[in-house]
Amino acid sequence: MSINEQAISIAQADHSVLVEEIKKLKVFSDLPRDFLDWFISNCKEARFSPGEVVFKEGTPAEYMVVFLEGRVYSRRESEGANSPIFIAKKGDTTGLLPFSRMTHVSVTGRAEEPTRLLLFPSSLFQELLHRSPLLGQRLVGILTDRVRETTRGEQQRDKLAALGKLSAGLAHELNNPAAAATRSADALLDCLSRLRDLDVQSYLTDSNCTHIARIEAGLRAELQPAAFKDQLERSDREEAISSWLESHNVPEPWKLSPLLVDANIATDHLDRYAAAAGPGLGSALARFATLLEMERIIGQIVHSTQRISKLVKAIKEYSYMDQSPVQEVDIIRGLETTISIMEHKLRKGIAVVRDFAPDIPKVTANGGELNQIWTNLIDNAADAMNNKGTLRLRVVREGDEVIVEVADNGSGIPKDIQSRIFEPFFTTKGVGDGTGLGLDAVHRIVRKLRGTITFTSVPGDTRFQVRIPIHQSL
Secondary structure, eight states, X not given: OOHHHHOEEOOHXXXXXXXXXXXXXXXXXXXXXXXXXXXXXXXXXXXXXXXXXXXXXXSBOOEEEEEEEOEEEEEOGGGXXXXXXXXXXXXXXXXXXXXXOOOBOOXXXXXXXXXXXXXXXXXXXXXXXHHOHHHHHHHXXXXXXXXXXXXXXXXXXXXXXXXXXXXXXXXXXXXXHHHHHHHHHHHHHHHHHHHHHHHTSOOOOHHHHHHHHHHHHHHHHHOOOOOOSSHHHHHHHHHHHHHHHHHTTOSOHHHHHHHHHHTTOOHHHHHHHHHHHGGGHHHHHHHHHHHHHHHHHHHHXXXXXXXXXXXXXXXXXXXXXXXXXXXXXXHHHHXXXXXXXTHHHHTTTEEEEEEEOTTOOOEEEEHHHHHHHHHHHHHHHHHHTTTOEEEEEEEEEETTEEEEEEEEOSSOOOGGGGGGTTSTTOOOSXXXXXXXXXXXXXXXXXXXXXXXXXXXXXXXXXXXXEEEESSOOO
């Protein structure tokens, strides 16, 4: 049973007892006796056993609630098990408060222990404020604190959610080159093992050693990275190499031919090599192919580790780690860093078009906060395009301001909600996908920088324009 169903009238015999009881609560402690008598005479009482539903999400909000005993844990069950928990306990005043715009209960709360509540009807708020302006001030303070705490919690959740998305994407981005480097290292060990086996074979003589070295050096200079228009062309090349190896009595040609094809060696290269190698052709060719494979693998390791270093550098630049919070910030560099950080999302099918004017001056700002702006705007644009479309970034200077425009060709923002998109907690995303604080955070940061943010939106063309003063005293 919910709070509305449990509410019962207070017996006259309990009236004085309850007056003395609420006088012990800080909010009511110094209020006149006649007011407290009036307050209790208009209250109802509700009692709950452990586990019972006290507040039910979606039901009409009708009462201010004073906790006399017990503790209640509440959460937005519509947002799932990971939604934030709100705790109300003995001495708290909650529920619908004067000047609150709440019309329906936003959480479901269950009693953790035996709980006893006083319920004051919202229909008497005006009279309450008239009879006790002091209590009205205190209740407004409670409401303000509740809004501030809720906003702070939601902002923290929004930041954590954004951080979680970025972390997941970065983990994926880092895992790819790390896994590639690991595979390459394993392949390199296999190559070394093959070389050791070849070293025990006598396939080089004094007469052909110098000749083979000269041929190998020449081939290395000629060889270009292999490029085949399709798998069929590669298979044809591999078959031709295998046939050549078989015709020259090279052992296990099926093992050697893929290595030679990967190195882009053709049959005319092999003819020249055979002339220099003589009877030791098979072993010499296996050694040469293995060395070429090792060179290619080392290149892959270098590429993978460079990619990891680039990502680490991007993370450091994105967060402005080890740098002063307020400094001269290169906006274009910040946009590029943000794109690198979000590459995992953009590469799914979004083309990024840059239109950056030359000689854009640096602006005085908190670099991390600016990157938060770009992240939210780019992330929203990607979602609006359903991860497939064109993202256009434009940066120009106009007078003493730098203008950054983030545009997408997604579905657009419906006209009936355009006036609300900067409101805290307003979101068009599904439950669990957004808290509605991304654009609110963007708006607050831009105002802090004494800048402005505007937008226009029609289906296929949505543009957010941020103006940041170049010089300012923060």
